[in-house]
Amino acid sequence: MEDYILFQPSVKPIHKEDEEDFWFLFKDNQLMVYEGKGNITIPRQKDVLDLNISIYNIQCMxxxxxxxxxxxxxxxxIEEENxxxxxxRTLSEFVDENIYLMASKANLLLNWLKLNQHCGICGSKMYIKDSKYERAMVCSNCGNTTWPRTSPAIIVAITKEDKLLLARNRQFPNRRYSVIAGFVEYGETFEECVKREVYEEVGIKVKNIKYFxxxxxxxxxxxMIGFxxxxxxxxxxxxxxxxxxxxxxxKEEVQGMYKKSISIGSQLIEWFLEKH
Structure with a gap:
């Protein structure tokens, strides 16, 4: 199982507690990491115990x-030098994709917990549901239940013969370009969103939309759902x-116009570079 699925999501610990268990700890929305011998690593349980810190909003991932x-x-x-x-975003430049995705999951879970402290219906205090299989927050008054949610967005690499469409968002640094992306509307398929976002942002129509x-x-x-x-x-x-x-x-012009990373936007651009 571990060779096939490296990460197993769960609301309760799957294995017996171990000093090598991973801890993704945030302070002021930044992840704590260890630096040593040119490597960035995630703290293990033995490291956290040595720090003697008070941790809150603890969740099993x-x-x-x-x-x-x-x-x-x-x-x-904490004053330790390492x-x-x-x-x-900075972490993604130093760790492999699996570690980055787990850190992302940790951040998502903590944000969900902080944003659902009070019921959206009656305003009463919410509590974490005690369950082995279900991750949810329940209202202490009306019983309203909310689960972790994610907002789907499309990102698409559009080609025209041997060229790639790149765009510069107003918020991008000068000379930095990327492929088109945008959020999916209620009741909209991913493919419909691709057509709409591309037409709204750059005024062209596309065909042969394929999942990436x-x-x-x-x-x-x-x-992010790539196409x-x-x-x-x-x-x-x-x-x-x-x-x-x-x-x-x-292909020659694209070189240097984007920042290579583990992001799916970067992967789409690299797909184009390899293809052409």
């Missing part, structure tokens, strides 16, 4: 590679609000 995974938050001051704090892959995106609680598509019709006309520039670029 499941198990990874035979060890339990817990997450939580703390406010204590301890650092990183936001998740997916990736949790904890900024703050999204799931590839081909140009069908129209001339590029940016919306001028979210997108300030867009154009077709050759």
């Amino acid at each position: 499941g198990a990874y590679s035979g060890y339990n995974c817990q997450c939580g938050e703390f406010v204590d001051h 301890i650092s704090f990183m936001d998740l 892959g997916s990736q949790p995106w904890p900024y703050p609680n999204s799931m 590839t598509a081909e140009y069908l019709d129209g001339e590029i006309k940016v919306d001028g609000e979210e997108i300030v520039d867009a154009d077709w670029f050759t």
